[in-house]
Amino acid sequence: MENYDLINALILLANFVIVPALSYGSQLALAALGITLVYAVLRFSNFAHGDLMAFGTMIAILITWLFQSWGLTAGVLPTALIALPFAMALTAAFCLITDKIVYKFYREQKSQPVVFMIVSVGVMFIMNAIVRFIIGPKDRTFFDGEKFIIKAVEFKSYTGLPEGLSIKSTQVLTIVIALITMVALFYFLQKTKMGKSMRAYSNNEDLALLSGINPDRVVMITWIIVGMLATIAGVLYGLDKSFKPFTYFQLLLPMFAAAIVGGIGNPLGAVAGGYIIAFSEVMLTYAYKKFFMYLLPTNLEPSGLMQFLSTDYKFAISFIILVIVLVIRPTGIFRGKTL
């Protein structure tokens, strides 16, 4: 098996680093897109975004349970996928209601962004309470259907290699759905009239108002998109891992890091930032011992785990990347601020 060492090492890397990082990155990218859109159009950092994701996911879980009780499933796919469009619509409606009750007042007052930020903390409390009140603070898995696309055992027997590759269906689903969503979003922003008016509004509010763009409509569409994106991101994350309100709250840091690293306010940056944060998190916390065991001759085998940082510190990674980017290039990788 001497000759296959390189292939084995690459499969190992794909199994534990590339595929998980791609799916986690897609989830982060979608979440960061929501943050960046709020920032670009409504001009504040939305602290409630993590809890909005939790809210959307909770709705999806409730609808999934309803469908399951009716005996309605999607076969090999998780039932949550059928529930997703309904959850997206409900979460978008919830966003609009929140905007009407809470944020609209401050927009009319022309309050400072920092006031909006504090208001979003209040909204965060309330959303958090609603989610915990309805579904409880416990960990929940709502995945059903076929779990694996490729199982490690099957892969081994098929290829005859000692190293197995397993790909979970949720990982592929995440990547596919995220790609579709991003393409649709960029098409909307670049090609449609509404998307163009959103970009114009984000770039220069006064000029956009002068050219007859209706600001209320722009804000409304933004909230609808943000609610839908948050639901998709939340459901994909919940399917891939599990749903726990507190975890979603804690995602706030990597999400913001992704948005800022890419250049806050810039959708392309949010996507890039999501993948950058995810890949660094996974790559820096992976123990490379086995990888080097395949590549190096036996007498050079590493003694330790060859892990840069223990998984306990994955928050630190998004933070350190954030700080490095802010110090070297404060506007983020793709100069942020407008759509």
Next chain:
Amino acid sequence: MIEKYRTQLAFLVMALLLIIVGVAQSWSVSIGIFNLCIVSAIMAMGVNLQWGYAGLFNAGVMGFTALGGLVAVLISHQPIYEAWSIAGTGMLISLFIVIVASISIFYISKYVNSVFKKRFLIVFVILLAAIGLGNFYGPSVDLIEDINPAKTGFLGGLGMPIIFSWVAAAFAAAFLAWIIGTVTLGLRSDYLAIATLGISEIVIAVLKHEEWLSRGVKNVTGLPRPVPYEIRLQESEWFINFIEWLNSSKLSAIETVSSKQDLLNKLVIEGSSIYVKLCYAGLFIIVLAVLFFLSQLALNSPWGRMLRAIRDNEVAASAMGKNIVGQHLQVFILGSAIIGIAGAMLTTLDGQFTPGTYQPLRFTFIIWVMVIVGGSGNNLGSIFGGFFIWFMWIEAEPISIAFISLVTSGLDYGDPIKMHLIASAPHMRLFIMGAILLITLRFMPRGVIPEKVVRPR
């Protein structure tokens, strides 16, 4: 009329609420709430210094609180000599490496002009330090954590009275704030919020996982107290006599000796717990008073006026030659130091350090609600906010349980919906907090006790 006596009225209502709890629940509960109210008020004053005076959004209150708690452990716990003798040298060498690396990075970034050279040298130093730490730090940590892991397994502290930690915590928090502030204060304001949010998560992660430092999630319990222990009070002659004297009328009404003794015993046990809490309350009130006096002095000094000028118009203040970033750094450090003191006091009060219990909603965002509701920019407002919001945070649970029981009183006991609602009632406190914050922001944006602008003569 109400406008004029707003402050007095607010505090009167607060005192009444505490008295109601004292009468209705018990005085022990009421004084317990009062003590935590003071700690919250101090934290709120720290945040008020940063937000109310200078307009800085610090979303990392939890990190500074936890750091204060860690300092309390490190100052007061007995040193574990065994751990020091086995791995002390290794740890000291690691510390030395970290310090040398930090100093060299500082000087490289200051004196090397070429950007490329600078970055190359910094990466080089970090790599060298990482190799050095790998050789000394890792093995020492394993050695320390292997010593009696069920009881110690860490380096221990200095074995000094825990009161000293209140001062030390201020310095530790100030140092952390200096590092964060130097990096992030020059940037846009929301970045400070995200950066501090990140730092606080990292501080908690370190405290949870570095077991050689403070036993991580295994917690440190039984920290020494600055006040007497209940059990010793119950045995001491003077305390029993004191309680007897306090309740002499009640006791003399009882005829038989044995039931008299039973009642006295009960009263002594109850009294000892109240006495201990009152001792804490006394200590805390002194700290609160000193900090309030200093903050008030700072607010009305030229320094305070300059900060408010910077807050209200950075461009104009900068044109007058004020160093905005420098002043922000100063006030950020001072505010964080106050939060650190409160953190150490909290751990002192609990008598234990439990990193797992630090949660951002409870330790960061609640403090923000306190400052906003109390009135940003006003120290009395922050104190009131600290008292009122902490009171609501504690009492929200019984209130929501009572409310839900009332609403669902039509349903049978054991009904699944009713059981779910009652089990979920504690989460209503988050809802109440959010609602209080949003209502204040909407209808009373300057808070219950608004900022007063004092004009110098």
